[in-house]
Amino acid sequence: xxxxxxxxxxxxxxxxxxxxxxxxxxxxxxxxxxxxxxxxxxxxxxxxxxxxxxxxxxxxxxxxxxxxxxxxxxxxxxxxxxxxxxxxxxxxxxxxxxxxxxxxxxxxxxxxxxxxx
Numbered sequence: 782x783x784x785x786x787x788x789x790x791x792x793x794x795x796x797x798x799x800x801x802x803x804x805x806x807x808x809x810x811x812x813x814x815x816x817x818x819x820x821x822x823x824x825x826x827x828x829x830x831x832x833x834x835x836x837x838x839x840x841x842x843x844x845x846x847x848x849x850x851x852x853x854x855x856x857x858x859x860x861x862x863x864x865x866x867x868x869x870x871x872x873x874x875x876x877x878x879x880x881x882x883x884x885x886x887x888x889x890x891x892x893x894x895x896x897x898x
Contacts (some may be wrong), residue, residue: 784813787882788840788864789875790848794822797869797878799849807839807846808875815883837862847878847887868892 789797790804798804804825811819823839837858840846845865849872856866869878870890881887 784811784818785845786811786843787879788843788846789878790846791875795874797847797849797873797875799872801836801846801848801851801855801866804848809840809843810879812883817879817883837864840864847882850892 786809788807788809790801790807792798792803792805794806794808806822806824809821809823810817825835825839836855840859841862843864845867846859847867847869849869851859851866851868859866867882867887868890870888873881878887
């Protein structure tokens, strides 16, 4: 299996952020052969919803980002740079979301929730 990098949006370092634009940090995890090999924490200043370029830069190198909601513009910007937004169905802890992702059982929502438009 090829190495992968996923990101998890968070505001508190414990739970998955309910909206990508409201996140204050991203936990980036390196995954190889189904196991986490390393992780980094990238913080950001919260700003106005719509700073898509900032998200793309922060998530550089990630293949996917787990979040609780995302606006269509941000989803499109990330997808254009090869980053798949994974919008989870319901609030979860980072640990639960990561374990479910690794197990292939992460429940996703088809809804793109944007709280600022």
